[in-house]
Amino acid sequence: MKPLSTLLLASASWMLFSCAKKDELSDHLADALSSPGKQVSGVNKPGDLDYTVMPASAFSKHHPVLLKAEYMRCQKRGNNDNATILYNDKKTKPDAEFVTRDPRRGGRRVITYAIGNAYTRDFGVSKQAVNNAIDRAMNNWSESSCSRLIFKKVTNEESIGYVASQIGFGGWPTNIADLQHAGFLPRGFFDALTPDGGSFVLAVTFTFVYFGDDGLPTDIDHNGVNDVAFRETYYNDNFNWRNSQNTDYDIESVALHETGHALGLSHFGTGYQLRNGDIRFRPRAVMNAVYVGSMRHLQREDKSFQCSIWNDWNQ
Ligand SMILES: [Ca+2]
Numbered sequence: 441m442k443p444l445s446t447l448l449l450a451s452a453s454w455m456l457f458s459c460a461k462k463d464e465l466s467d468h469l470a471d472a473l474s475s476p477g478k479q480v481s482g483v484n485k486p487g488d489l490d491y492t493v494m495p496a497s498a499f500s501k502h503h504p505v506l507l508k509a510e511y512m513r514c515q516k517r518g519n520n521d522n523a524t525i526l527y528n529d530k531k532t533k534p535d536a537e538f539v540t541r542d543p544r545r546g547g548r549r550v551i552t553y554a555i556g557n558a559y560t561r562d563f564g565v566s567k568q569a570v571n572n573a574i575d576r577a578m579n580n581w582s583e584s585s586c587s588r589l590i591f592k593k594v595t596n597e598e599s600i601g602y603v604a605s606q607i608g609f610g611g612w613p614t615n616i617a618d619l620q621h622a623g624f625l626p627r628g629f630f631d632a633l634t635p636d637g638g639s640f641v642l643a644v645t646f647t648f649v650y651f652g653d654d655g656l657p658t659d660i661d662h663n664g665v666n667d668v669a670f671r672e673t674y675y676n677d678n679f680n681w682r683n684s685q686n687t688d689y690d691i692e693s694v695a696l697h698e699t700g701h702a703l704g705l706s707h708f709g710t711g712y713q714l715r716n717g718d719i720r721f722r723p724r725a726v727m728n729a730v731y732v733g734s735m736r737h738l739q740r741e742d743k744s745f746q747c748s749i750w751n752d753w754n755q
């Protein structure tokens with residue numbers, strides 16, 4: 441386990457799941473993210489990335505702190521009672537949002553994103569196909585936006601991932617983009633997230649917010665919510681990833697869901713378990729908490745949720 445240098449764990453707000461034993465970070469990850477002042481090691485060199493989008497000096501100066509981690513779980517047939525209601529998630533107002541033209545992120549109008557190249561296993565889909573699937577998921581969100589939300593891709597074929605770098609899974613100790621799809625990591629990474637997480641967490645998105653010198657989260661645009669520094673997503677290499685809508689697990693569908701978290705959306709929808717163990721959601725949406733099948737297009741409820749968060753972006 442590699443300790444963290446500059447981050448402190450402020451709080452971890454978790455979505456509650458019936459299958460998760462604990463609603464908090466595992467001791468392992470919490471320790472890793474709350475041990476300030478230690479040396480970071482085991483980090484891959486990032487090569488010739490364009491760091492102008494997020495200078496390392498800005499990163500350390502403005503104290504990004506982990507706010508929360510949200511994950512999507514696989515469908516797991518259980519022996520639960522008939523028609524048990526598993527989830528009753530409501531749309532909640534975001535507890536953190538990006539600030540338009542935030543000087544700490546370089547004053548840009550655009551939201552940058554990067555796709556890392558970390559794969560621990562060959563699951564039979566080329567890196568190019570994975571990148572294309574994630575690109576399509578990103579485009580889906582920007583095209584459906586009711587505001588002037590524009591993504592700009594930071595071209596790279598490198599190892600990225602701040603959380604990974606802090607707990608010994610490669611990565612890189614600063615972020616290079618606002619939204620990072622930081623690669624496919626082994627199940628041990630997800631076990632560190634929550635007990636036995638490697639067996640049921642498909643993917644996770646971390647939210648980091650800026651903290652000020654006073655040790656408090658900042659709100660420089662005075663909109664009542666903390667200011668996001670960056671978000672990053674990891675995919676669990678313990679699953680069979682596919683570039684297909686007909687076979688689990690479809691990369692594009694999960695990337696679409698995780699990008700929803702990266703844009704500040706929480707889970708919503710009521711989940712039921714049928715007699716045969718299958719899970720159903722009402723309304724069915726990209727932001728349902730469980731993968732119950734591929735879904736490459738945003739549903740009406742997803743779009744309205746996004747609009748409520750981003751409608752004043754770039755105004
Ligand atoms: Ca704010």
Ligand SMILES: [Zn+2]
Nearest residue numbers: 510511512729
């Ligand atoms: Zn999720």
